[in-house]
Structures are given as C-alpha cells and as structure tokens.
Amino acid sequence: MYQYDDYDRALVHERVAQFRDQVERRLSGALSEEEFLPLRLQNGLYLQKHAYMLRVAIPYGTLAASQLRVLARIAREFDRGYGHFTTRQNIQFNWIELQRAPDILALLAEVDMHAIQTSGNCVRNITTEAFAGVAADELLDPRPLAEILRQWSTINPEFLYLPRKFKIALCAASEDRAAVAVHDIGLQLYRDERGELLLRVLVGGGLGRTPIIGQVLREGLPWQHLLSYVEAILRVYNRHGRRDNKYKARIKILVKALGTEAFGREVEAEWQHLKDGPAELTAAEYARVAAAFSAPTYQQLDATDLDFGAALAREPAFARWAARNLQAHKVPGYAAVVLSTKPGLSAPPGDVTAAQMDLVADLAERYGFGEIRIAHEQNLVLPDVRKADLFALWREAEAAGLATPNIGLLSDIIACPGGDYCALANAKSIPIAQAIQARFEDLDYLHDLGELSLNISGCMNACGHHHIGNIGILGVDKNGSEWYQITIGGSQGHDAALGKVIGPAFAAEQVPGVIERLVATFVSHRSGDERFLDTVQRIGLEPFKQRVYHAAEATA
Template identity: 75%
Template sequence: MYHYDEYDRALVFERVAQFRDQVQRFTAGELSEEEFLPLRLQNGLYLQKHAYMLRVAIPYGTLGARQMRTLASIARDYDRGYGHFTTRQNIQFNWVELAQVPDILQRLAEVDMHAIQTSGNCVRNITTEAFAGVAADEIIDPRPLAEILRQWSTINPEFLFLPRKFKIAICSARQDRAAIMMHDIGLYLYRDGRQQMRLRVMVGGGLGRTPILGLQIREGLPWEHLLSYVEAILRVYNRHGRRDNKYKARIKILVKALGIEAFAREVEQEWQHIKDGPAQLTEAEFQRVAEGFAPPRYAAQPDGDLDYGTHLAMDRSFARWVSRNVQPHKVAGYASVVLSTKPGPAAPPGDLTAEQMDNVADWSEHFGFGEIRIAHEQNLILPDVRKADLYPLWRLACEQGLGTANIGLLTDIIACPGGDFCALANAKSIPIAQAIQSRFDDLDYLHDLGELSLNISGCINACGHHHIGNIGILGVDKNGSEWYQVTLGGAQGKASALGKVIGPSFSAAEIPRVIEQIVATYCAYRELDEPFVDTVARVGLEPFKERVYARQPEVSTCAM
C-alpha cells in the first residue's frame, strides 16, 4: 500500500494545526457559526442530531493494520467504542466533542490519515473496488492512478469551492465492483489492442434527489492525460454549474441540461488548452507511485491443502461461508476474505467496535500482509489470505461476530445511519434493517434464495444507495411521520439500473411484511436460477404490487 512522503505529511500536519487554531477561534467567539461551517466541513466535521460527527478518509478503501488500530483507539478514547464504515469507503465517528477534534486529527496524522475533503463542495475521497490489486478478474491495478488523483485533488485551490460535492471512482476488472456509473466521474481502466493503458470516462452519474446513470464522454483516453482530462471536466463544471440552487448544482444536472454531446464539446475545447501542460503524467511519476502498490512476497502454496479440503467436506457452516465470503485471488493458493459487518439485529450495518477493529488488525498481520480493505457495501476485506488459513480465520471471525456467511444475500444490507444520527434524515434506517434481518434469519433459506441486494437510505440524499439495490427502501416524511418508499429492479455494475417505485409508501411496521411479499413474488415467478432484477424486468412491477398491496397477502417460500 502507498505510504506518505514528506510532502504528504507536511500538508496533513499543517492542516491539523490550522484547524486547531480555527476551533479555538470559534469557541472563543472570534468566528461565527456561518464562518466556521465551511472550515469544519472541509475537515470532515458535521453537526448531527446529538453531537459532532467526524468523517475520516480511507483513500480507495485501503488501510494498514497500524491505521486500523488507530481508528480503534479513537473509537475507544473519543467516541462510544465503535465506528461506522460508509458506502464511500470512509469511517464516521458519531459522538465526538468539538474541543477534541484537533487531537483526533493529530492522532490520525501520525499514521498518515486525515479527514480533509470528506465533506464540503470539493473533490471527495477517491474510491475504487475493495479487491483492487488481488482480484482474479482484474485487468490493471487501478490504485496507482487512484492515488495520483488523491494527491492532485487534495487542497487543489481551483476545485475547493465547486458548485457541489464531487465524487470520482475508478475500476479495472471484468466486473465493476466500484459502481462507477453512479459517480460524477467514473473511470474504467483497460488495455487496448496494443496493450497500452487506456481510460473510458463517464460523467454525470449520481443518486440523491435526481438519480442518473453516468454517460460515456471519452473512450481510449491515454492514461498520461488522466489529470488534465479530469481537470477539463471540473473546469467546465466549475464554470457552468449552478450555484443558486443546491438541488440543481450537481454535475449530473449540468450534463442533462446541456446534453452529453454539448458537454463533451466544452470539455474537449478546454482540454486542448491544457492536455500537454504540467498535468500530463509521466512514466517516472506513475512508477514512483506504483512502487507503493508492489505485490507482497507471496509464498508458493501446495496445489491442494489437505486440511482445508477436509474442513470444506466435513463442516457445512464453513463450506457455506467459503461459498459466500471468500473471493478468488490472482495468486494460486490465496484468497480474499470478506468479513461481514451484518450479523443481524445485533449490530447496525457497517458498525465495528474498537475490539473488532483491533482483532481485524491482528488478523491482517497474522493471516496476511497487514492490509485491510473497506468495501462500499460496508464490509471489510482481508485481501491476501492463504487458503490453508481460511478455517482458523473463520473460527476467529465467528467469535467476533464478523463471520456471518451472507455476503451478497438479502441480509447483507447497505444502510446509512439514518434518523438515529443524521440531521438530514427523514426516517430511521437502522431499525428497518434490523427488522428485516430478524424476519430473514434463516441462512439456509437465504442461500437458497441467492444473490439479492437490499439498500436503505434515510433520506433523498441516498447515502445508502437505495436506487441501485435490487430492493431499495427510502425513508420519507409524511405529515411529520416516518414512512418508507420501496423501489425494485435497481442494480450496480456494468449492467447498472435504477430501481422503480412500486407505489405508495409504507409504515415502519409494514416493511418486514412487504419485503417478505416481494421475495415470495420473486420465488413464484422466477425461472431456474434467474436473478431478481431479471425476473423484475421480465414480469414487470405489477405482480409485486398486487401481492404487496393485497389486504390479506399469502406468503410462500422458494422451492428449490
């Protein structure tokens, strides 16, 4: 993984000192709340319902063991003993005190971490897929370019005060696990016929109030022009994006208003002025950054491990966990392990206690090379585990509540903190997730049901990515009461789709029954091994609506 150099460290430590001074001036009454607001937001500090919330960046979702232990110490010393991992590969601490935030930032800086630009109208945390560098279906490791984007965008004065927040994602695998079509800029890295690195560039994606899938603006962009082309896009957005209405300020609204062809022409014209300037990347600069992502020293593994095979054959629970939570690795004898943060009602999706964080850090060193990844599904990944070590790791994960075999299943729910914490939320998310998990607590049934994603957002800002869940739930306000709107047919990846609303919203108490009826309808109509989104596309919404809104619905289960 990449390690900060002296320039990175100088910037981060100076930013800590600057914010410490700003906090002191604010508490002394020398800065008004209006003046302090943009300062704290660009340092990742929100004022939530009950306390300040600090959002810490985890660039492209990669952490070292020492960094994870620091996050655990912050949760223990400055919060209530836990942290919340988000869909943007960040971690949030929900109960921090303002006076202690500079000390938290100081502790983060000591392990090459920060909260810079995790909020505000600027370029946010650069994201990629959690299996970057190790995925069996990867074309090129996208992390060096993600790191170059991070360095370029951090405190870049031209783009610190954009019309609205700006999100960039990059991936380079056969399967898009970074949801690049849902970002302001989505980048797909590949090799052309001559094996040269090229980029496919998409713009104007985003969820929230107006969900839109990104549109392709450039094909075959040489990697050397990554920064200049992104800069051209941002300049056009900065120049034409609306600042009079925050609900119409995202780049997706600008692209829709101008049309993709007109927007592309503007970008190309801007790019011609800067494409061969100082932002053009060199092979030497790429290699300098790429050295930080050199593969670890993998040890040759036997073709088949007898103990591992025996455990698979003899322990059904372990075999089930391997089938859901273990991903193929590009190196023979190794695998990537997904640690589920969704054990059921016992913990909100994405939450980890300080003790769990410490244990994950230990496991990353004992079973790997000290590296941890954060997935946008809010789970954690140990990227380099020997297959011979999977069984003892699984036993430890189960003891810590991180061994649930539900990755990609209905109870692997993505959910924002919702109305329990967020001042913007219209409704609670966590109790809804827990109620659904309680209703669907039979792992055998879930495995028979197969892949099925369910995402929950507490408000229209869509931090839970409800639009791209196979089943999406959105909290809405109805005359001061919490209600929930349901969408069906959303999907992420290369076949991304936005879910469609099935009808009137439901009360919180109705939601578990509604989900049960949706699943029952799927079971009744699906063809052999047909994914949920394909069934919805084939039969339409009407059968689901009939079952869900029936007065006395019948519940059936999948016959496998």
C-alpha cells in the first residue's frame, strides 16, 4: 500500500492542530455553530440525530493492519465498540463527543490517516475496486493513479468550494467493480489495438434525488492527460454549476441542462489551456508514486493447491464459502478473500466490531501481507491469501462471524445507517435489512437463487445505492410515517442501469413479504440458471407488479 512521505505527514498533522484550535473555540463559544459548520465538515465531522458522526477517509479502500487496529481502538475508546463501513470505502463512527474529535484525528495521523474532505462541497474520497492490484482481469494496478488524483485534489484551493460534493471512481479491469457509471466522473482504463493505455471518461453520473447514469464524454484519452482533463471538467463545473439550489447543484444537472455534447465542447475548450502543461503525467511520475506502494513478495506456487482441494472435498461448508467469497488472483496459488459483514440479525450491514477489526488485522498479517481492502459493497477483503491457508483462515473468520457465504447473494444487503442515526433519513434502513435477512436465512435457497443484489437507502440521498440494486428499497416519508418504495432492474458495471419503481410504497411490516413475492415471481419465470436481473429484463415489470400488488390487495 502507499507509504506517506514527509509532505503527506506534515499536511495531516498541521490539519489536526488547526482543527483542535477550531474545536476549542467552538466549545468556548468564540465560534457559533453556523461558523463552525464548514470547519467541521472539512474534517469529516457531522452532527447527526444522537451525536456527532466522524467519517474517516480510506483512500481507494486500502488499509494496513496497523491502521485497522487504530480504527478498532477508536471504536472501543471513543465510540460504542464498532464502526460502519460505507459505500464510499470509508468508515463512520456514530457516537463521537465533540471535545474528543481532535484526539481521534491525532491518533489517525500517527498511522497516516485522516478525515480530510470526507464531507463538504469538494472532491471526496477517490475510489476504485477492492481487488485493485490483484485482480486477474486488470490491465494495471489503478491505485497509483488514484493516489495521484488524491494528492492533486487534497486541499486544492480551486476545488474546495465547489457547487456541491464531487465523487470520482477509477477502474482498470475488464469488469467494472467500481461502479464508475454512477459517479460525477468515472474513469475506465483500457488498451487499444497497439497496446496503448487509454482512458474512457464518463461524466454526470450519480444517484440521489435525480439518479442518472454517466455519459461517455471522451474516448481514447491518453492516460498522461488524466489530471489535466479532470481539472478541465471541474473548472467548467465550478464556473457553471448552480449554487442557488443545492438539489440542482450536482454536475449531473449541469450536464443534463447543457447536453453532453455542449458540455464536452466547454471542457475541450478549457482543456486547451491545460493540456501539454505541468499537469501532464509522465511515466517517471507514475513510477515515483507506484514506488511508494509496498509490493508484496509473492511465493512461486502452483495454481492448484492439493490441501485446498482436499479441504473443499472434505468440508461442504468450506466449499460453499469458497464458491462465493473468493476472487481470482493474478498470482498463481493465491486468492483474494471477501469477509462478509452481513451475518443477518446479529449485526447491521457494514457494521464491524472493534474485536472483529483487531482479528481481521491479525488475519491480514498471518495469512497475507498486512493489507486489508474495503469494498463499496461494505465488505472487507484480504487481497493476498495463499490457497493453502484458506481453510485455516475460514475457520477463524467463521468463529468471528465474518464468514457468511453470501457474497453477491440476496442477504449480502447494502444499506446506509438510515433513520436510526442519520438526521437526513426519512425512514430506518437497518431493521428492514435485518427483517429481510431473517426471511431469507436458508443459504441453500439463496445459492439456488444465484446472483441478486438488494440495496437499501433511508432517504433520497441514496447512500445505500438503492437505484442500482437488482432490488432497491427507498425509505420515504408519508404523512409522518415510514414507507418504502421498491424498484427492480437496477445494476452496476459496464451495463449499469437504474431500477424502475414497481408502484406505490409499502409499510415497513409489508416489505419482507414484498421481497418474498418478487423472488417467487423470479423463480416461476426463470429460464435455466438465469439471474434475477436477466429475468426482469426479459419479462419486464408487469408480472412482478401483479404478483406483489394482487397479494397486497388480497391481504388488505
């Protein structure tokens, strides 16, 4: 993973000292809450329903074991014993006392971590996929490029006060596991027929109140122009984006208003002032940043491990876990392991206890190279595990509640904290997620259903990415009561799509039954091993609507 230099450390430590002074002035009354608001947001501190919430940055989702242990310590000493991993590859602590926030940031700084730009109208955490650097289908490790973007965007004075928050995602594999199409800027690396590394630039994607799939703005952009072209986009947005209405301030609204072609012309004109200038990247600069990533020392192993094969044959539960929770590795004899944070009723999706964090740090050192990744699906990843060690790792993870074999299945629910914590939420997310998980506890049945994503958001801000779930659930307010709108047909990846609303919203107690009827409709219309998404695309919404609403009328 990336190793901080003296400049990185100086910046982070100076920010801690600055924020400590700001907090002291707020506590003394020298700063009003209105004056303090933009200062705390610049340091990832939100005021939620019950307490302050601190959002800690995990750039491109990569953590060292030592860093995860500090997050465990923060959960134990400053929170209520857990943290919540988010769809932005960050971690949130929900029970923070204002006067102790600077001490947390000081602890983070000691292990090269911070909360800078995890909130506010600025460029947020740069994200990529959790398997970056190890995925069998990637062209190159995208993290050095993500790190270059992070360094360029951190406290960049030109882009600290944008019309609205700004999110960038980068993918360098044949399969898009970074959801680039639903970001303000999505960057897809690919090679042309001559082997040249190029960028496909998508712009204007995003979920929230006005969900939009990003449009291709530029094909065939040489990778050396990454920074200058992103800067051109941000300059156009900063100049023309709306500031009079926060609901219409995102870049997607500007692109939609101007049209992709007209917006593209503005960007190209701006880019003429930037291209071939100081922002142009060189192979030497990429190599400099890439060298700051500590490369694992892999062993030369056979692709087929006999002990692993024997364990698969001997232990059906291990085989089921291996089938769902392992990802192919580019180095023979290794695998990437996904540790599920979705055990069902025992914990909300994305929540990990301090004890579990400490264990995962231990596992990363014992079975890997001391590195952990955070997936935007809110699960944890150990990227480099020898196949010979998988059985032993599985037994330890299972004992800690981190080995549910449900990755990509219905119970692998993505959910925001919702109305239990968030002041913006219209409805609760966690009880709905757990009620659905309780209804679908039969893992054999889930495996038979196959790939099926279910995402839940407690409000229109869509922190749970409900629009791109195969089944999406959105909490809405109806005369002061919590109701839930259902969409189906959403998906992420290269063929990203927004789910379509099936009809009127449902009361909380109805939702598990609605999901059950959607699944039953899928099963009755399924062709062979067809996925839920494929069936929806083939037969349309009507059969699902009829099954759900006729049943609801019959029980009314």
